[in-house]
Amino acid sequence: MRRANDRVFFLDSARSVLMMMVVIVHAGAVFDVEGYWLVTADNPRIWITTLIEFIALFNVEGFFVVSGIFTVMTAKRHGAAALGDRRLKRLLVPLLTTAIVLNVPFSLMMRQQGLADQPVFSLGYLSGGWVLHLWFLVNLVFYTMIMRVSLPVLLPLAQRLEPRLRLVQKRTPKGTRVMVLLGAVSLAQLCLVAISHFMPVMYAELFFGSSLYSFLHHFMFFLLGVTLGSFPSLWNSFTRPSALLCAAAIALIGVSTAVTGPASLDLLLDNLKVAFVTFTLIQCLFALFTRFLNTPSPVWQHLSGASYSIYLLHHPIVVLLAFVIFRTEWPAEAEFAFILTGAFGISWLIHVTLIARSPLLSFLFNGKNMSRPDAAQAAAQPRDKPA
Known part of the structure; x- marks a missing residue:
């Protein structure tokens, strides 16, 4: 039981860090040298661009891996039917609340500032233009509904196959099964890229601000998490550093550069x-968290509780803070630090002073009542997360 509880805490911490890393990406996007984001500073920095591109290699994909694991854990603990109740409530209520309370006024402001030329209540907006940074919640709603139907069949099958996997583990070199699993996901990704190459419509934003390519790409990582959650032996292998995987990643970097x-x-x-x-970075992150954050900590428990609110609230705050620094003559490094700390600080402050203290706001923005269980109870019970 202690090992399972530690896994819950580790996953909770990993989910929180990966979610909050998006704040760094959005704050850094203001200074991206390609100037692709909603607002762009006139003093971009290459090092900030490199930083956010590095984080973007693994944070969203890693988040969906954690999401898949949490989905399986919820189904194992409460039954697959809970996915249609507990998890969908945790996803849909904050999604709709944030869209109405934050994203609609934010879109109006952007239009007033001349940064958006589409009317807020246009057909395009009604079909998904309100999503913005909430797209991952939309994806998770669909993934959860798919798993609600699939897991009653998949989990018993995984239980029967687990002894065979353990036998294979004893007869093969260390890390072989993980390489086979990740190789299969890579092959599926290559097939998706090939199909999209011949069908460019796959890249078009067709529904809820996302494309079919993006939906399927992230679904692969979600399914990787479902697989890891379904097979304990695979999970144990994945949370240990793999020299074979690192060697494969380094070799591919060298070959793609030279050839x-x-x-x-x-x-x-x-x-x-x-x-x-991407796989190597995700596995290294999991290995680090398993090693150093597998014991409940009040600080990490607090950040875990606040991370959902921070993610939901930070997007318009980053843009508003960018408007503030555009009127200054500060160095880009100071402006980046101002936006980043301001986005984290203001979002966190709203969470601790309003959302965490109000049952109604806790339900609207977190999909549940923010009770205050003691540390032992919190560590012993896996809480339903947006992941």
Whole structure:
């Protein structure tokens, strides 16, 4: 029981960190050299661009891996029917609340500032233009509904296959099963890229601000999490550093850099490189958290409770703070620090002073009442998360 409880705490901490890393990405996007975000500073920095591109290699994909694991844990503990009640409530209520309370006024402000040319209540807006940074919640709603139907069949099957996997583990070199699993996901990703290459409509934002390619790409990582949660032996292997996986990632980086050939070969090597680098970073992150954050801590428990609110609230705050620094002559580094600390600080302050203290706001923005269990109770019971 202690080991299972530690796993819950570790996953809770990992989910919180990965979610809050998005705040760093959005704050840094203001200074991106390509100037692709909603607002862009006139003093971009290469080091900030490099930082957010590095984080973007693993944080969203890692979040969906954790989401898949939590989904399986909820189904195992409460039954698959709980996915249609507990988890959908945790997803849909904050999604709709944030869209109405924050994103609609934010869209009006952006239009007034000349940064958006589409009317707020246009057909495009009604079909998903309100989503903005909430797209991951939309994806999780669909993924959860799929798992509500699938897990009653998949979990008993995984239980029957687990002894065979353990037998294979004894007869194969260390890390082989993880490499096979990640290789299968990489192959599926390559197939998705190939299909999208011949069907560009896959990249078009067709529903809720997302594309079919993005939906399927992140679903693969969600399914990776479902697989890890369904097979304890695979989970144990994944949370240990894999020299074989690191070697494969380094080799692919070297090969893709040195080899030049037809466009199809370059595309193949580049996608393989990105896939294995992403997997390596996610596994390293899991290994670090398993080693150093597998014991309940009041600080991490507090951040875990606040991380959902911080993510939901930070997006318009980053933009508003960017408008403030545009009137200054500060160095870009000071402006970045101001936006980042301001986005974290203001979002956290709203959470602790309003959301965490009000049952109604806790339900609207977190999908549940924010009770205050003691540390032992919190560590012993896996709480339902947006993941």
